[in-house]
Amino acid sequence: MNSGVKFKHSLVFKIVGTTFIVYSLVTIIITFYQMYNEFALTQKRIKNDINIASTTIKSTLIEAMWNVDNELIQVTLRGLVKNPSILGSIVYDSEALLIEKSASEEVNVEKFDLKIINNPFNLTEPTSFNYELIKDDEKIGSFVVYSSENLIWDSIKSRYWIIILNKVIEISVLLLVLFLLCRQLLKPLNIILTSVNEISKGNLDTVVVYQSNDEFGQVADSFNKMTQELANIIKTIATVSHNISNATQDMASGNRDISTRTHQQSSSLDETASAMEKINSIVQKNAEDVNSADVITKQARETVVGSKTQLLDTVNNSIDMNHDILQNLQTTNTDVVGAMEKIMDSSKKIEGITTLMNDIAFQTNLLALNASVEAARAGEHGKGFAVVASEVRKLAHRSAKASTEIGVLIQTSLENISSGRKLVKDSEEWMNEMRTKIETMLNNLKTESDSNLNEILLSVKEVTEVMENIKVASQEQAEGVEQINRTIADMGLTTQENSTLIEQNESASQGIALEARQLQSLLNAFNLEQIQQNPVGMVSYKGETVNSAIQQSEKLAIA
Structure with missing residues (x-):
């Protein structure tokens, strides 16, 4: 197989390699399974041999142990270890004391050590089997077999x-047969691959010479049909190239129409430029008037701002003054209320003192009465009268003191009342002063407002005159704009026609570009030297005529 494909990339390598890996894995698994079964069967067979041999000598050992025949025990053990599955054996009495031991020739007896319970013969990977020696339901000893x-x-x-050698041979034979079969x-x-390579080089006369009824024969027939297609x-x-030529002619005609309409549009633009000059002068005049109006408006604004400031200052002064006056009135009223409260307190105290004086007078009367009675009774013994007289003096003293306090309180009340009257009088004076100041401020505010309003009216009048000028200029500007609109309408019609032609040109360009790409893609894939020249005359042997037509169509599309 000389197909130009490396062996490691070929189908043979992939098929054989995959089969080898899969079959090898399956074979390894099966082999390990067989080996495991073989090991298990052998292990079971050895255990059965040991069990049969041990069971056979068991009755002999029982009789020997019962009769204490050590020689028979020794002979029996030697016969037992001759079994290839048994490497050694030991007999113990009922007290687990050693009676006899025996080992095969493969075991080194010198390494025997009874202290190693599970491996006294020092074996590699040992296994042991224990058997009890029983006679008349009594244990007389035991023996252990080692393997x-x-x-x-x-x-x-x-x-x-x-087994491994057989599997290796099987895999080798399978690989050889599979390799030869795949190669065939x-x-x-x-x-077929050789023919496909020729087609990829552009040789369209390639024919696959292979006749068969299998799948490869069908592939060969399909390949030959493909070359015909x-x-x-x-x-x-060739037909597509002819369509490209016609499309380029249509594009050239459309370009000529676009050129003519472009000249017409240029004339319309000249008229538009003239109208724009007139509009420009009118706009400049309007700009000057607007500037004048702006200056006057600013002056009027400044006047209004000044009036506003003065009015605010006047109002603020009025508010502050009223606030001060009201604050003074509030203070005066507060003082009056305080004075009145003091008068009320003094009156209450006077009332209490008056009550006290009444009590004193009453007590004085009682004491006087008692003094009279005592004096009458005592006769010469007037000691009680002396006591009563002393109490009378005390009451008299209290009455005098109360009278003095009443006088002081009355005097204080008079003074407070006098202060209240004075405060009320001061309040009236403040009210009069406030009224006078408010009237003066209002008069000043009226005078200043009249003056400022007159100035505002004059400014508004000037603004009105400027607005009239702007109105006239706006009318002239409207006429110019109307003329521009008519011109723009003409330009719009021309632009629409141009747009239609451009769309047609764009559609044709897209069609040419699409067909050109299809043509170039097809021509680059094949060698045209072996194809007869088409009657249309658009396809040469090497595709030069077609490529030239494509380049011309692309240039026209760009233009």
């Missing part, structure tokens, strides 16, 4: 190598 896992490996090692089956594919495609390319 090793190495016996199993030694017995099956050769069979393992035979893929020969037709190599033939490619020849038909080349004819289609």
